[in-house]
Amino acid sequence: MDKDYQEEQFAGITKFTPPLYKQRYQFVKDLVEKHKPKKVADLGCADCTLLWMLKCCSCIEVLAGLDVCATVMKENMHRLAPLPGDYLQPPERSLTVTLHHGSVAHKDPCMLGFDLVTCIELIEHLEESELKKFPEVVFGFMAPSIVVITTPNSEFNPLLPGVILSRHPDHKFEWSRAQFESWALETARSYDYSVEFTGVGDPPTGMENVGFCTQIGVFVRKCPQTIESAQSEKPAEAVYQTVFRAVYPSLKDEKYLQSAVVNEVIFTAQTIKQSLLDHLMSEPEEYSDDLAEGELEFQPSMNCFPEDLGTLVVENSMEPFVTGNVVYIPLTTIFSFPRVNELCGTFEKLCELIAGRVTLSSDGSAVVLSAEYENE
Numbered sequence: 001m002d003k004d005y006q007e008e009q010f011a012g013i014t015k016f017t018p019p020l021y022k023q024r025y026q027f028v029k030d031l032v033e034k035h036k037p038k039k040v041a042d043l044g045c046a047d048c049t050l051l052w053m054l055k056c057c058s059c060i061e062v063l064a065g066l067d068v069c070a071t072v073m074k075e076n077m078h079r080l081a082p083l084p085g086d087y088l089q090p091p092e093r094s095l096t097v098t099l100h101h102g103s104v105a106h107k108d109p110c111m112l113g114f115d116l117v118t119c120i121e122l123i124e125h126l127e128e129s130e131l132k133k134f135p136e137v138v139f140g141f142m143a144p145s146i147v148v149i150t151t152p153n154s155e156f157n158p159l160l161p162g163v164i165l166s167r168h169p170d171h172k173f174e175w176s177r178a179q180f181e182s183w184a185l186e187t188a189r190s191y192d193y194s195v196e197f198t199g200v201g202d203p204p205t206g207m208e209n210v211g212f213c214t215q216i217g218v219f220v221r222k223c224p225q226t227i228e229s230a231q232s233e234k235p236a237e238a239v240y241q242t243v244f245r246a247v248y249p250s251l252k253d254e255k256y257l258q259s260a261v262v263n264e265v266i267f268t269a270q271t272i273k274q275s276l277l278d279h280l281m282s283e284p285e286e287y288s289d290d291l292a293e294g295e296l297e298f299q300p301s302m303n304c305f306p307e308d309l310g311t312l313v314v315e316n317s318m319e320p321f322v323t324g325n326v327v328y329i330p331l332t333t334i335f336s337f338p339r340v341n342e343l344c345g346t347f348e349k350l351c352e353l354i355a356g357r358v359t360l361s362s363d364g365s366a367v368v369l370s371a372e373y374e375n376e
């Protein structure tokens, strides 16, 4: 791992703010925000920091990491697991995060179908034989829409005190801009991609001719990939080992949708009940005459709801009412609340999701609550 190696060690002469590794990750995040890929793979993911940052991008549904060193991945992979808060209010989007142990020199079907593949400070760690296979695996086999490759720009090295041969003992090479660009252009040409060059880590004033500290190539596939072409080269065997897999809670999963709907229905029913009871308490003379003690008959008009509540409710034929100690809140009223409506989509789905989980009237048309005040 060479994260921040150079910039921390050489603070004083060349100090990057934010640190260079954060600038590289931010570059990827900006690219994700721009292109909205659904499936993203990070090759040479090391301690999973980039994956951890990317899991917050709401467009991403599948995140995968690959590294040849299982130990470095395992040290921090727990950060990729869902948190208690993720279960409390599951979002609509689904998210699966998987970590694989293996090499970018080998093809594995689990790496097919990605929209974006990132290789951050990876290629300079590859042996010559691995680097030779890399383009065929990433561009030929995985063939994502976009590939991002970052690598040190050796022309910047004289500005990093203490760097003689390379920035990190595990680097097998460090390329000048001309070397990287020639490799990248040849790779792009061979696999029908276009490539654009940029970088992060600005050189100091007056030294602009050395270029960025980290050089970046952004490759974009020229032809859209069809499902057939994605599957045509599928190797028979999986060679990577899966070391971690987390499936995040999502409303796309029926069990989370069901609890969200049940919670929302109960909350909505309680709110309506409270409104009704408040109204009854404020105007008791309207209905107390003919009723036996403790019995309340009430057909509320819309204006018995507080203003904000009333505006949320659309027109209904049947309205909530109180009889004796029981409040009836028609399901049609509850369904007309935007959040319930949005969650269920149809009235039939609402009925199906709450069946057996919310107390209903004998004909199943209304939620039944006790008329007691909650705090009593």
Ligand code: SAH
Pocket: 001, 002, 003, 021, 043, 044, 045, 046, 047, 066, 067, 068, 069, 072, 102, 103, 104, 105, 119, 120, 121, 122, 125, 126, 130
């Ligand atoms: N992308 C990370 C780590 C860069 S260091 C970051 O930006 O901080 C390079 C990483 O590539 C290391 O974790 C190393 O174990 C991994 N690596 C080296 N050779 C590899 C190979 N052949 N296949 C997959 N990962 C490899």
